[in-house]
Each structure stands twice: as structure tokens, then as C-alpha cells.
Amino acid sequence: MSETLVEHPLPGVALVRLNRPEARNALNQAVREQLAGHFNQLGNDPAVRCIVLTGGDTVFAAGADIRDMVERGAIDMLLRQTQRLWAAIAQCPKPVIAAVNGFALGGGCELAMHADLIIAGRGASFAQPEVRVGIMPGAGGTQRLTRAVGKFQAMRMLLTGISVSADEALAMGLASEVVDDAQVQARALEMATLIAAMPPLAVMQIKEVLLAGQDASLEAALMLERKAFQLLFDSADQKEGMRAFLDKRKPVYAGS
Structure with a gap:
């Protein structure tokens, strides 16, 4: 076993x-x-x-x-x-x-x-x-x-x-x-x-930035957060999430 x-x-x-x-x-x-x-x-x-x-x-x-x-x-x-x-x-x-x-x-x-x-x-x-x-x-x-x-x-x-x-x-x-x-x-x-059920790319970025930022200076950690935030605006899930919010419907996240 x-x-x-x-x-x-x-x-x-x-x-x-x-x-x-x-x-x-x-x-x-x-x-x-x-x-x-x-x-x-x-x-x-x-x-x-x-x-x-x-x-x-x-x-x-x-x-x-x-x-x-x-x-x-x-x-x-x-x-x-x-x-x-x-x-x-x-x-x-x-x-x-x-x-x-x-x-x-x-x-x-x-x-x-x-x-x-x-x-x-x-x-x-x-x-x-x-x-x-x-x-x-x-x-x-x-x-x-x-x-x-x-x-x-x-x-x-x-x-x-x-x-x-x-x-x-x-x-x-x-x-x-x-x-x-x-x-x-x-x-x-x-x-x-x-x-x-959340957008996978956003979830992964949140985890990565939170853990990496723990041992960095606040300035460096905020920079990591800002770059990850900006990066997510190139994801299809960001468009889906925001459009679903405006359309008052449930989003479907594909992880892309």
C-alpha cells in the first residue's frame, strides 16, 4: 500500500x-x-x-x-x-x-x-x-x-x-x-x-508575490506587486473577469 x-x-x-x-x-x-x-x-x-x-x-x-x-x-x-x-x-x-x-x-x-x-x-x-x-x-x-x-x-x-x-x-x-x-x-x-474557481494566473501571481515579498524590503515587494499587477492585464482572464462583472454574469476562467 x-x-x-x-x-x-x-x-x-x-x-x-x-x-x-x-x-x-x-x-x-x-x-x-x-x-x-x-x-x-x-x-x-x-x-x-x-x-x-x-x-x-x-x-x-x-x-x-x-x-x-x-x-x-x-x-x-x-x-x-x-x-x-x-x-x-x-x-x-x-x-x-x-x-x-x-x-x-x-x-x-x-x-x-x-x-x-x-x-x-x-x-x-x-x-x-x-x-x-x-x-x-x-x-x-x-x-x-x-x-x-x-x-x-x-x-x-x-x-x-x-x-x-x-x-x-x-x-x-x-x-x-x-x-x-x-x-x-x-x-x-x-x-x-x-x-x-478563481483565475489561475492571478492566483499564482498572488501566491508568488506574497511569498517573495515577505523577505524583501517594502519598496522591493511593492515593485514585485506592481509588475505582477500590470502583467495580468495581458491575460484573457482579466478581460473575462471585468467583462463578466460589467455584464452581471458569472465569469469562466480558462487560465490564459
Whole structure:
């Protein structure tokens, strides 16, 4: 049985599901490689306009597979080149929604933070507990978490390994929405469907400019935004969207 699954539940929407329930979806090397392959393929598929990433109804991902790491040395870890696998998710041009039920711990929390939106169930919990086993986050936990919640909340989580609830995560800026546990998947698919109905070029430009502008000066980021804004006026979708607005009809976006 594959450790990750890909489904196409709705037009324009792909669902990527972690499938290691016996290990609480722990992220071993095989899972990372499969995720990278899926996101590379889906990112290049013009029929896919939004991706939902989930671990299922009870757990998102309980972190890295400790059994796979306990006896590893530094060179072993270096040669894995896992940053290239994570980059396939981080650099995916399509919007990614993490649907989080249950634990999102360690690498699982980092995986969720690679998404563009996080829909969390009320029973979800987030943590970076690596310090408790003698290491630290290695897939962006110290950097993405700080950018999401700020220095002081990030330090609290990183230095103690404590978990935060879904409601705490929402208040801190680590989640987009919190819904009842039974509604997480449905809400993520509803959001994905809404995004998939938007003009794909505009959606891709919004994601690219927002992420690129985070680490740029305000002046440089505004320049990126302005250029992307101007570029979209050469798209057929811009003409369709504005004409549909004036005609008081629903637009149909072709992604061109």
C-alpha cells in the first residue's frame, strides 16, 4: 500500500493524503520522496488549480520517523538532501491548503506550515518538540514558525516543545480557520473549490508575490506587486473577469 495517496475529488482540486496510520503518518524518507513527486506533478498539471494536503480524520502527522533517525550520523543526514524534497512543496505554484486533524508535531507542523492556508479541527494540536529528543527543527520550523507567529511565541514553542491547541494556533497566526473536527476535510475542499474557481494566473501571481515579498524590503515587494499587477492585464482572464462583472454574469476562467 502506498504511503501517500492522490485523489481528484472535485474539478480543479487535488487531494494529497498521508497514508501511514500505523505510524501516525510519521514522515520517513519514502513519504518525503512521494510527497515531492506528487507536488512536482500536480504543480505542473494545468487541470489542478488547488491542492489539499491531509493526514486523515484523526492525525495529520506526528513528525519525523524517530526509528529511522536514531542511529544516523551527520553525513547520513547531509546525503539525504531532504531540503530538495521539502522544496517541491514550498515552491509549488498552486495554492496548498493543509487540512489538520489531530497531531501536527515536529515535521508534521513543518509540513503544515509549507501550506498557504491551514484549516484546523478544534481537537488539533501543533508543536515543535524536537528539543525534547536532543535536536532541533530541520525543515523550516525555526524560520517558518517565527514568520507566522513572531519571535516570542516561536521561542516558547521551540525551547519547551509544548503543544498549542487549534484555538491558540488561530490566535497566534498559525492557522487560517478552526472548525469542528468532523468538518475539516469538507471545509478544506470547500475552500479549495472556491480558489479553483478563481483565475489561475492571478492566483499564482498572488501566491508568488506574497511569498517573495515577505523577505524583501517594502519598496522591493511593492515593485514585485506592481509588475505582477500590470502583467495580468495581458491575460484573457482579466478581460473575462471585468467583462463578466460589467455584464452581471458569472465569469469562466480558462487560465490564459
